[in-house]
Amino acid sequence: MRSPIIIALDVEDIKNAIRIVEELKDYVDIFKVGPVLFMKYGKTIIKEIKNLGKFVFLDLKFHDIPNTVKLAVKTLVEIDVDFATIHLSGGRNMVKEAVKASLDTNTKLLGVTVLTSISTEDLEEIGINTKLEEMVKNLAKIGIEEGISGIVCSPREIEIVRTLSKEVLIVTPGVRMEGENVQDQKRVLTPIEAIKRGANYIVMGRSILESENRTDKIKKCLEEVCLDKTNR
Ligand code: C5P
Secondary structure, three states, X not given: OOOOEEEEOOOOOHHHHHHHHHHHOOOOOXXXXXXXXXXXXXXHHHHHHHHOOOEEEEEEEEOXXXXXXXXXXXXXXXXXXXXXXXXHHXXXXXXXXXXXXXXXXXXXXXEEOOOOOOOHHHHHHOOOOOOHHHXXXXXXXXXXXXXXXXXXXXXXXHHHHHHHOOOOEEEEOOEOOOOOOOOOOOOOXXXXXXXXXXXXXXXXXXXXXXXXXXXXXXXXXXXXXXXXXXXX
């Protein structure tokens, strides 16, 4: 079985990160590296995870002018990451250039809609009065029309994205087990609920990383999610 869980390696030290990959590699295929590890260890961390036979999701969420993002995506493709992210709010031209730079490569480009840590009030404060769900829909539509491989959204907006495309990959962070502390996340659901609603992958960070027994926790989570095989 391919695991629907992506582990967010949001830790500061490479030794700790590799220890986590080794601990969880029987249950997880894809490990997500963000700026915390990448700024310090660059290509080394990517190579080390790949040497353990796992896929790498490099989550740097590019958001810049089209030319800069195009060149940045080209670089990612060269270091052979399996998944990478851009912010869809960079606009259609930026998305178009980014997708072009990833075409016919091994890197699947994912477009981030609205961060799972953002609420309606946060959007209003920065002057965005469009409904949050509407904004997710508009952004996902741009990504899908431009041929992006996947959309990153909160589990609460999966159905909105699925109505736009049956094929696009849906990756959802903002996942917590029932009753767990949501920390800085605002739009969360449980793993089973995210899968039921149509997510291909769920991203789990602190919920697994900070647990006393990571293996037990991930096994429990996988069992829960796989009870609902019909939806995968
Ligand atoms: O620890 P937690 O499970 O909340 O981590 C979620 C991970 O997903 C983090 O690495 C964060 O950068 C990432 N992410 C997110 N919301 C998005 C896109 C990515 O939380 N919209």
